[in-house]
Amino acid sequence: MELMENRLIAGHLVHGNDKVKWTLGDNNHIKNFTEDDIERITRNYRFPVGKGGFGEVYRGFLDDEHDLVAVKRYIRGDLREEFLEEASIHSNHKNVVRLIGYCIGESDLTMVNEYISKGNLDDTLHRNNVSIPLDIRLGIAIACAEALSYIHSMHLSSDSLVCHGDIKPANILLDYNLTAKVLDFGLSRLLSGGITRYTSNVKGSIDYMDPIYLQEGRLTPRSDVYSFGAVLLELIARRRVKEGNVSLIGTFCKACAEGKGLRELFDAEIANESNVKILGETARLAAECLRLDIDKRPRMDYVVKHLRMFWKDLQGGQDIGWHKKSFGIFKRHVGDK
Structure with missing residues (x-):
């Protein structure tokens, strides 16, 4: 044609x-x-x-x-x-x-x-009771972060960068090998003339949306960083960022500011002594991503680097082969559902 x-x-x-x-x-x-x-x-x-x-x-x-x-x-x-x-x-x-x-x-x-047959991260976290070890959760976070780092580095024209605009667990699919794949780039935006775009036509999922984008219409790759921070928080807490009138992000930020109550927010399944150091570091990284000062949020390549370090520490210094190891662990828990 x-x-x-x-x-x-x-x-x-x-x-x-x-x-x-x-x-x-x-x-x-x-x-x-x-x-x-x-x-x-x-x-x-x-x-x-x-x-x-x-x-x-x-x-x-x-x-x-x-x-x-x-x-x-x-x-x-x-x-x-x-x-x-x-x-x-x-x-x-x-x-x-x-x-x-x-x-x-x-x-x-x-x-x-x-076609990704194993469903999305939202279903996996919140619509079944399957056990999800910490290394699998970090692997999912790493894959999503790498995808965002990739699209943030794209130049789809000579003067424009790209951001996703709607990062949330429902837009992260898991394939048969538990490799996370990001989808729904229908809301992705060209940031013409540089790295920022202002719009009055705000689109996306409010619970995961950068407050700066929601309030001012200011969209940058660091808007995705905020949304990713919310997803990372869900991964370690296994709670939705918004349940009724309760905001997980608000509770989390308060615990960080007061220096207490943070461990109680971690999913009890993974909040054991062997994981507590990595969970604390992951929580601090999520807090960096969720900063209200958009200019103080990290870039996604920084996030990828640190998540890989956490995974390596969790595995006793082994290189990240999470996609193979995680599949074996997960399959024993889930079978062939």
Whole structure:
């Protein structure tokens, strides 16, 4: 299918008159589907599985009933720029949901991604009672932090950086090997002209949202850092950041300021003597991420470095092979659910 405004060439997405390019890397494995292909893959959009920031998501099948994919159809056809941004982000990192193909039709924009069958982090933490050791939780945090560090380093055009804009446990998927993969970049923003964007159209999940973004419309990569801090806190507390009128972040910040009550916030399953030092360091890192002064929050590469150090300390100096070890531990607890 010949694309009028957007086309894929030699590793780049090109928009309009070639003034802006979004790098896709080696796109030999990214398929250009037709509209008929998408209807066949989705069985005429028979199996809806949810909605993202800009689109509806369907379960689909590539070649047989066992080759599952997730098909995201953008709700509006005039979101081509956002579509190209999201496609570019999805194509290049092991901890971002993998892009399989795309379709730009007359009225529809469609993206075909890998289907992650084990559900999201929100379900794993809060909708079952499965045991989750600390090394698995740190591994999930590391994978998510690496994905954010990656997208924060992207330049989708000559003067623009990217942030996700809606980091929360429901947007972190876990695959069969318990590798965390970040999704729903439909809310990702180009930070044109530098590293900050102001908007009156604030979007995202309020419970995890940077207060500066919520109150002032100021969005930067460090807005993601705040949201990640909230996710990291949920990982070690195994409580939602907001339950009724109770704010986990508020309780946590008060405990940090008073220097007491912090240990009581940790999930009892992992709050043993052998873990308490690592938990304390992880909590301090979460507190850095949750600082109200946006300029004092760390960069995501700093967060990745320290989380890796915590994991290594937890393992007695071993390099991080958490994706293999964690899978074995988790599988013994969960079986093949």
